[in-house]
Structure formats: C-alpha cells, structure tokens
Amino acid sequence: MPLRLDSTQPDFEARFTDLLGAKRESSQDVNDTVSAIIADVRHRGDEAVVELTNRFDRANVTAQTLRFTADEIASAAAQVPSNVRAALQTAHDRIRAHHQKQKPEDHVYTDALGVTLGSRWTAVDAVGIYVPGGLASYPSSVLMNAVPAHVAGVGRIAMVVPTPSGEINPAILAAAEIAGITEIYRIGGAQAVAALAYGTATIPRVDKVTGPGNAYVATAKRQVFGQVGIDMIAGPSEVLVIADGSANPAWVAADLIAQAEHGAGAQSILVTTDASLADAVETEVDRQLTLLPKGDMAREGWDELGAIITVASLDEAAGLANRIASEHVELALDDPQALLRAIRHAGAIFLGHHTPEAIGDYVGGSNHVLPTARSARFASGLGVLDFMKRTSILGCTPSSLSALAEPAVTIAGVEDLDGHGRSISIRLNH
Amino acid sequence: MPLRLDSTQPDFEARFTDLLGAKRESSQDVNDTVSAIIADVRHRGDEAVVELTNRFDRANVTAQTLRFTADEIASAAAQVPSNVRAALQTAHDRIRAHHQKQKPEDHVYTDALGVTLGSRWTAVDAVGIYVPGGLASYPSSVLMNAVPAHVAGVGRIAMVVPTPSGEINPAILAAAEIAGITEIYRIGGAQAVAALAYGTATIPRVDKVTGPGNAYVATAKRQVFGQVGIDMIAGPSEVLVIADGSANPAWVAADLIAQAEHGAGAQSILVTTDASLADAVETEVDRQLTLLPKGDMAREGWDELGAIITVASLDEAAGLANRIASEHVELALDDPQALLRAIRHAGAIFLGHHTPEAIGDYVGGSNHVLPTARSARFASGLGVLDFMKRTSILGCTPSSLSALAEPAVTIAGVEDLDGHGRSISIRLNH
Structure with missing residues (x-):
C-alpha cells in the first residue's frame, strides 16, 4: 500500500516532511575503496584497469582487447532487429533536432565607456560517457549523452560500458553506432572513471565524464571532479503526477507504475484535488500491476515509496511540487498551461493527458538525464551547455x-x- | 629565477609537460576531519556551529550572535572611506549591467508533429555565499558572487564570513550592503558550509553554495555536493600573457607581478615570439619587485612557479595556451582579435595592451570567479546561469x-x- 496523505489533516506537515526526507538509496560508503582504485589506475594505468576489470566483471580482457574493434561494434549492431534500429534512429534524430536549439550564441558588445565585454562559447575537447552494463543498460541513455555532446561540437567522445562475464546488450552498440561513437571500451566501475579522468596508455584522458552508474561510479565521479568536469550525481528516478478530476485514472496509474518499475528506490507520487480520482488510481495501480511481467518489483517500490496526496487546490499542489522538486512532473489536467508557471522546481514538466513521462524517455526529443533527489532546486537536465564552456572577453x-x-x-x-x-x-x- | 623555455629546444616538450603538471597546491587530506564536522553540524545544529566557530576562529559567539545585526552591518560599512564606497558602487553597477546581459531566454516551440518542446529557466530559491576572512578577504568577491545571484532572481542570499578573533574587514560588509545582502553570519570553514547545506535552527538551509575558501571549505563543498549545488572547487590564481614585439615589457612585467602577489601557488607565465621582449620582461619583473611592499612574496612565487617561454609563432603560442587552459589569458598584441579565435580554453581573455587582468578583477564588469588549474578545459566562470536552472517542457x-x-x-x-x-x-x- 502506498502512503495516503490528506493536506487537510492536522498531521499532514509532519508526514509530508517525512516523505520528503525518506531515504531511497542505500548510501554505501565506498569512499576508501574508490580512492584506492583511482590511485591504482593513476599509478599502474592499463595494468590496473585490466586486472580490476577481469576481477570485478569476471572478464578476460587484455590492454589489447579493452577497446571494441570496429568489426565488433558493427557485428553486434547488425544483430539488432531493424525495427529497433529504426526506433533508435528516430529517437536520435528527434533528440538531435531539439538539442540543436540549445546551442548558445556568443555575445560581445562595446559599452558606453568603450569597454569590449562578452561571452564566447566553445566545446569541450574530449568527453567520456559512462554507460552502465547489466540490468539497467539502456541504449536510450547512450543517445541522451552522446547527442548533446556532438551538437556542442565535442571533438572526441569515448564511451565506457562494462561487460559482465563478457556480455553486452547489442542495442547499446547499435545506439553508439547511430550516434557516431567509435571509441568504446569494455570497462566499468571506478576503474573506468579513473581511466577516463587520468588516462592510460590505451585510453587517452578526457576533459569531462558524464553518465549514470552505481555507488562506485558516483563516488569515483565525485572524487575526480576538478581533474575533469562531471555532469551530476544521479539518484533513483521519480515522478510526480498532478491530476484533477479530468484525469483518466488508468493512464495516471500506468505512469506511476512506469516509474516504479525502475526499482532500486524509484518513487511515484500522485497529488490530486480529487479524492475519488485518488481512490480510482490506487485501484487501477493494483489491477495493472497484475498485468505486468515485472509487476512484483514495481509493486514493491510502489508499496514502499509510493504516495497519494489529496489537496484542496491546484495551487496547493504546485506548492508541494516545488518542495518535492521532482525529476519528472506530469500535469494531468485539461489546462496544464495554467499551472505551468507555478511549478518552479522540476527537471522536466509533461503537459496534459497525452504526455506520459515515458515518451520523454525515448523519442520526445528532450533529454532524459534529469536532476533527481530534489536537486531540481539547483540543477538542470543534461544539455548542450554541459558540453561547452563560456570564456569571458574583456577589452x-x-x-x-x-x-x-x-x-x-x-x-x-x-x-x-x-x-x-x-x-x-x-x-x-x- | 623563473623557468625559461624555448620551444625550439629538443627537451621542450618534456619540460613543458613538467610545467603543466607542477603541483601548486599542498593537497591536505582533510576528508575525515571535514566529514566529522559536517556530521556534527547535521546532528547538533547551532550548538556545533557555535562550538566549532569559537574553537577555530578564537571567537566568542552564541547562537544569538551568529548573525550580524543590521546595526552592525551599517556601522561597519560607515567606517569605510567614501572613495572606497564609491569604487565598490561603480564595480557593483558595472558588474550588474554586464550580468544582466547573461539572462537566458525561455524557448518553447511546437515541432512539425505537433509536439511542444522547450526550456524554461527559473532562479534558485536560496543561495549561500562563502566569503573568506583573514588574509584573502576581498570585498570584490562579495560583489562577484552576489550580483549574478541577484540578477538571476535568487530570492534569498545568505552570506557567511569567518571573523578570526572577532575581526572583519569593514569593506566586506560595505560591499554586502551595496549588493543588498542583509543575511550575514560570522562563521567560516567546513562548519559554515555544513550549516548552509543542511540548515540549523538559526541558519535556514540554502539550495546552492558558492564562493572560494581554504582546503576545509573546498572539501566540505565537495562533500555536500548533491545535497546542495556548488559552483566549483577554486585553486590558486594564474595568468598567461601572450605577447609579441609590440608589447611594453614594463606593462607585461606588472601583470605577471600582479598575479604572483596572490602567493600560495599563484602562477604567472609569459609566452612570447620575441626573445628580446622575454629578456626585457625578466629584467623588468626584477626591477618592479623591489618597488612593491609585498614584493618578497611575489618574488617567491615568480621564482618558484613563474615561466617565460619563447615560441616561433603566435599560432604556436595559442597551441600552448590551449594546453595550459589558464584562468586568465592576456593578448598583449597590437591585433588581439586575430589570435582570439585560436584560444579555445581560457577562463577569461583580455584584449590588447590596455587591458591588464586586474581591471577585470574589479570594475570591468565581467566576473572574476573563473576556472583555475586547467579546468577551463571544461568549466566556465561564475555567471547568472549558475544561479538558475533549466526545466524541460514536453507536450x-x-x-x-x-x-x-x-x-x-x-x-x-x-x-x-x-x-x-x-x-x-x-x-x-x-
């Protein structure tokens, strides 16, 4: 059973604060382990990367086979069914078209005193993209990282992806091929982040590392920050649906389930002005979960972290939304524009009944790498600006x-x- | 004596690489100490902040006196001579005028399929500005952090500044007054960063922390990153002057000295196509150092970390500049525009013979908080975007x-x- 809250109840504030503070990630303290791995890679280079990869990924690589050959990429990509390739191509093209509109313009001017002032944008030279292997291995994430880097004008994109027991999802390599990535290493974990940040004989160092990963990867990114740039420390995914009586309970339920099926701390919250919708959605979630192959995992997350909150007005809903600062906010309303301005803290906002969050994960065109864990209070989703930097001009x-x-x-x-x-x-x- | 390199010598590449890798900061490992301080502040709040402040700053504060009163700010500011106030006001107004041009525009459009796509920018709600006390206590840095935050539309700006033995430079409070900052706490170190990030009974938490500090402050910022946003981890300041035969050796020498007088790892490098200019600048630096009150400290830095490099062409100079990726690059040339495009990695570029870097530190209008230690490869100077975030819109x-x-x-x-x-x-x- 998800948490049910009612903003008119006297204990609401305390219970809502508890919900905000709920710990969704097992914060493994892997600092010392990661420090040792980074030091090892800095000191021994390829030798350390190979050893650690063979140990942690049960692999059998050498410095000579760390990098995928062009043939390996092409033959893996060729295994991918043509409808999947076409879908990834559509996603790529739409992501590219949207991100091209994010390119910043230089602006240099002379003021009344005759001082020349301005900003000039240039691309980062070399970027490393971390792509998780195993369970949460998403070809769409390859596109979401690579395309903005390409649009920014990054000259070199190096991708790392661990291949536990030597296995890889061929769709990952198909997505890389579509995105024009040719430099791919079969490594992961803190050792991959260290190799990208400091370089080895086989893997030239990059200037910035982006992409999600487990606790080791996140900690390694935090530790190499400064030596290279990083994007963000990503946490479990989350959605907040704001709905009124105009919403379809089955659709809202499907969206809450889509988030919960990520497992591992993913969180789905519904805030609604309509108590009968709240009841109907709760019933629908139960019903739809029985239809889903991975319904058990989604149910576990929904029961543990899900919440349904009834409020007196949409303004109140917006106020809660700003405190939650969710990665994804759906406005399941007939008139989403009316509430849009009031939502100040959100990674992405999805407008109206026909915009399920999942469309933004793949083919909407906007980026699905978005700030989690309330960091939308201060952070933005991944975009072209993350792969560029601004130089001040003064004369x-x-x-x-x-x-x-x-x-x-x-x-x-x-x-x-x-x-x-x-x-x-x-x-x-x- | 500074390092002298000549790009035509066979050992140049090796010696230049050594220069790039020169360690300029004593990297104290204060990770565990800082972790303990942050945990203490999270656990005991004001009580911990007060205890740590009284211990480390030899102060005598209570929770009630942590915050400067309006009277204290006004009377300190009133001690500042009127020409200093006027200078700070000029700096403020010019910084404000320039940063107003950095405000991003929302962009929402509908594509050919009928999908609504866009980016909307909103301000961070609350920001904490760290201002160092003691030796490197700069009123100009108050303006450089506060003004872009104000221009971005940040609703609440909280400033922290340690007051060792209870003392503070009144010009710091005058700058704060001019910038419209009224919430100022007399705290510093990791405990101040922890208080801003997690909040205490007296100090409400903020969403982002910016500003420079010592190793404890830098480490604390790294550790709270994620809980709040941070700007960057700033290192020692640095300048790279690119000059040809048209440059005035005395002016170039003055700029190299201005950087070296920051001490503590600050670095000045001259790259020139003109060997006789190189000699003349070296002589001039020696001469001018004898004229400077703090000449001994500047000489120490110049001898230890300074470098003069002669190259065959300005193109070659630009190539080295991109590898150095300096915080500040001066183009001491008659025609700086011709070389401007070739410099891709720099925090700020200063054009021509009449733009000493120091003018950008104060009243040029651009921001003086800039990426150091080669991070201009991937990072930008502080600006309005650092105090805003972008929400994706999809419909x-x-x-x-x-x-x-x-x-x-x-x-x-x-x-x-x-x-x-x-x-x-x-x-x-x-």
Whole structure:
C-alpha cells in the first residue's frame, strides 16, 4: 500500500516532511575503496584497469582487447532487429533536432565607456560517457549523452560500458553506432572513471565524464571532479503526477507504475484535488500491476515509496511540487498551461493527458538525464551547455582604462594588492 | 629565477609537460576531519556551529550572535572611506549591467508533429555565499558572487564570513550592503558550509553554495555536493600573457607581478615570439619587485612557479595556451582579435595592451570567479546561469503521441521496461 496523505489533516506537515526526507538509496560508503582504485589506475594505468576489470566483471580482457574493434561494434549492431534500429534512429534524430536549439550564441558588445565585454562559447575537447552494463543498460541513455555532446561540437567522445562475464546488450552498440561513437571500451566501475579522468596508455584522458552508474561510479565521479568536469550525481528516478478530476485514472496509474518499475528506490507520487480520482488510481495501480511481467518489483517500490496526496487546490499542489522538486512532473489536467508557471522546481514538466513521462524517455526529443533527489532546486537536465564552456572577453581602450582606473586602484588598495593597482596605473598617460 | 623555455629546444616538450603538471597546491587530506564536522553540524545544529566557530576562529559567539545585526552591518560599512564606497558602487553597477546581459531566454516551440518542446529557466530559491576572512578577504568577491545571484532572481542570499578573533574587514560588509545582502553570519570553514547545506535552527538551509575558501571549505563543498549545488572547487590564481614585439615589457612585467602577489601557488607565465621582449620582461619583473611592499612574496612565487617561454609563432603560442587552459589569458598584441579565435580554453581573455587582468578583477564588469588549474578545459566562470536552472517542457497531442508511440514502445521493449511501453499504448485510440 502506498502512503495516503490528506493536506487537510492536522498531521499532514509532519508526514509530508517525512516523505520528503525518506531515504531511497542505500548510501554505501565506498569512499576508501574508490580512492584506492583511482590511485591504482593513476599509478599502474592499463595494468590496473585490466586486472580490476577481469576481477570485478569476471572478464578476460587484455590492454589489447579493452577497446571494441570496429568489426565488433558493427557485428553486434547488425544483430539488432531493424525495427529497433529504426526506433533508435528516430529517437536520435528527434533528440538531435531539439538539442540543436540549445546551442548558445556568443555575445560581445562595446559599452558606453568603450569597454569590449562578452561571452564566447566553445566545446569541450574530449568527453567520456559512462554507460552502465547489466540490468539497467539502456541504449536510450547512450543517445541522451552522446547527442548533446556532438551538437556542442565535442571533438572526441569515448564511451565506457562494462561487460559482465563478457556480455553486452547489442542495442547499446547499435545506439553508439547511430550516434557516431567509435571509441568504446569494455570497462566499468571506478576503474573506468579513473581511466577516463587520468588516462592510460590505451585510453587517452578526457576533459569531462558524464553518465549514470552505481555507488562506485558516483563516488569515483565525485572524487575526480576538478581533474575533469562531471555532469551530476544521479539518484533513483521519480515522478510526480498532478491530476484533477479530468484525469483518466488508468493512464495516471500506468505512469506511476512506469516509474516504479525502475526499482532500486524509484518513487511515484500522485497529488490530486480529487479524492475519488485518488481512490480510482490506487485501484487501477493494483489491477495493472497484475498485468505486468515485472509487476512484483514495481509493486514493491510502489508499496514502499509510493504516495497519494489529496489537496484542496491546484495551487496547493504546485506548492508541494516545488518542495518535492521532482525529476519528472506530469500535469494531468485539461489546462496544464495554467499551472505551468507555478511549478518552479522540476527537471522536466509533461503537459496534459497525452504526455506520459515515458515518451520523454525515448523519442520526445528532450533529454532524459534529469536532476533527481530534489536537486531540481539547483540543477538542470543534461544539455548542450554541459558540453561547452563560456570564456569571458574583456577589452579596454586607453581612454576606457583611464576612466576605470581610479575605482580599480582604490579597491586593489583595500584588498592589499598593490601589484594589481600598479598594473593599471603604469599604463596611464600612454 | 623563473623557468625559461624555448620551444625550439629538443627537451621542450618534456619540460613543458613538467610545467603543466607542477603541483601548486599542498593537497591536505582533510576528508575525515571535514566529514566529522559536517556530521556534527547535521546532528547538533547551532550548538556545533557555535562550538566549532569559537574553537577555530578564537571567537566568542552564541547562537544569538551568529548573525550580524543590521546595526552592525551599517556601522561597519560607515567606517569605510567614501572613495572606497564609491569604487565598490561603480564595480557593483558595472558588474550588474554586464550580468544582466547573461539572462537566458525561455524557448518553447511546437515541432512539425505537433509536439511542444522547450526550456524554461527559473532562479534558485536560496543561495549561500562563502566569503573568506583573514588574509584573502576581498570585498570584490562579495560583489562577484552576489550580483549574478541577484540578477538571476535568487530570492534569498545568505552570506557567511569567518571573523578570526572577532575581526572583519569593514569593506566586506560595505560591499554586502551595496549588493543588498542583509543575511550575514560570522562563521567560516567546513562548519559554515555544513550549516548552509543542511540548515540549523538559526541558519535556514540554502539550495546552492558558492564562493572560494581554504582546503576545509573546498572539501566540505565537495562533500555536500548533491545535497546542495556548488559552483566549483577554486585553486590558486594564474595568468598567461601572450605577447609579441609590440608589447611594453614594463606593462607585461606588472601583470605577471600582479598575479604572483596572490602567493600560495599563484602562477604567472609569459609566452612570447620575441626573445628580446622575454629578456626585457625578466629584467623588468626584477626591477618592479623591489618597488612593491609585498614584493618578497611575489618574488617567491615568480621564482618558484613563474615561466617565460619563447615560441616561433603566435599560432604556436595559442597551441600552448590551449594546453595550459589558464584562468586568465592576456593578448598583449597590437591585433588581439586575430589570435582570439585560436584560444579555445581560457577562463577569461583580455584584449590588447590596455587591458591588464586586474581591471577585470574589479570594475570591468565581467566576473572574476573563473576556472583555475586547467579546468577551463571544461568549466566556465561564475555567471547568472549558475544561479538558475533549466526545466524541460514536453507536450504531446493525441495525434503526435500516436505518431511517436511505435518507436517509443519498441525501445521500451529493448530496455525491458514494459510498464513504460504500456503507459504510452494505453493512451492510444483515445
């Protein structure tokens, strides 16, 4: 049974706060293990990567076979049925078209004093994409990481994917092929992150590492941050559906189940102004779970972490949504636009009854790598800007430097940085 | 004596690589100490913050006096000479005017299929700004953090600044007053970062923490990343001057010294096509260092970490600049525009002979919080976007959902997520 809350009950605030604070991830402390792995890879390079891969992934690689050959990629991709290839191609093309609209423009101008000011955007040179192997191995995630990097203009994209017992989902390699990725290594875990960040003889280092992974991967990303850029520390997926009486309970139930089937801490919450919808959705979830092959896992997550909250108004729903700051927010309303402005913290917002979150996972065109665990309060989904950086441009003329010299030298003095002041005053009257 | 390199010498590549890898920061391992402090603040709140502050800062605060009163701020600010206040006001106004041009625009559109797609930007609700106390206590940094946050539309800005032995530079509080910051706590170190990230009875938690600090502050930021957003892990400052024969050796020398006077690992590098300029600059640095009150510290840094590199062409200089990926790059050339495009990795670029880096530290208008330690390969300087986040918008009509259903359901099948597929197919023919 999911949690049922009613915002008119006196204990609501306390119970809602508990829900917000619910621990959804087993926070394994793997800091020391990961530090040792990173140090080992920095010190011994390929030798360490090969040893660790063979041990953790029950594999049998050498430095010579760490990288997939072009033939291996092509033959794996060729195993993938043509309708799957076509679907991945459609996804790729739509993701690409949307992300092309995210490309930032340079902006350089001259102000009234004659000072040239501006921002110029350039791509990161080399990016490493981490793709999980095994259970949660998603070809769609290959596209969601690779396409914005390509659109940004990244020159080199290196992908790593662990192959437990030597196995890999061929659709992963098909997605890589469609995305134009040719540099793929059969490695994973902290050792893969370390290899990307510091480089080995076989794997040249990159400038930024993106992509989801388990606790070891997340910890390794946190530890190499600074040496390379990272995207975010991703947690379990989550959806918040805001619905009124116009919503179809079977559709809402299907969306809550789609999130819950991720397992491993995934969370589905319904907030509704309509108590009878709440009841109908709860019944529908139970019914639909019996129809689903992996229904047991989804039911476990729904029972443990799911919640249905009834509220007095849509404004109140928006207020709760901003406190939850969910990765995905569905507005299952006839008029979603009316509530859209009120939702300030969300990774992505899905409008109306015909936009199930899952369409955004694959072919909507927007990115499915989104901030989780309330980080939508401060973070954005993955996009083209994550693969670019902005350089400031500043240029003074002799006269604009003169005009700004006095306040600059004054502040330098207050900060006890006389050399700063001197570098300005030495240029005056020239 | 600074390092002298000549790109035509056979050992150049090896020596340049050594320069790139030179360790400039004593990487104290304070991980465990910081973890303990954060756990203590989470557990005991104000009590821990007060105890740690009194111990580490030799202070005598209580929970009631953690926050500066409006009177304390006003009277400290009133001690600041009027020319300093005017200079800070000029800096504020110019920083504000420039950052207003960084505000992103929402972009929502409907594609050919009828799918609504877009990006919407919103401000972070609450931000914590860390301002160092003691030696490197810079009022200009208050402005550089606070102004972009204000421009972004951040509703609440909380500032923390340690007051060792109870002392504070009044110009810090004057800058805060000019920037409109009224919530200021006299705390620092890892305990301040923990208080901002997790909140205490006196200090409500924020959503993001920005600003520079020592090893404890940097480590604390790394550890709370995820609970809150952070800006970057800042290292020692650095400048790279690219000059040809048109440069004035005395001016170039002054800029190299201005950087070196930061001490603590700051690095100044000159790359020039003109060997006689190289010699003249070296002589000038020696001469000017004798004129500077803090010349001894700057000389120490220049001798230990400074470098002068002669190259055969400006193209070659740009190539080295991209490998160094410096925080600041000065183009001391008659025609800086010609080289500008070739410099791809830099925090900020300063154009021509009349743009000393120091003008950008204070009143140029651009931000002086910039990526250090080669992180300009993947990171940008602080700006308005750091205080905002992007929400994706997706909306399907019945017909566009139908058009996209087949590829989406196909990919869901490959990913073994039948619930995802079902949430789409259940809506068809409705």
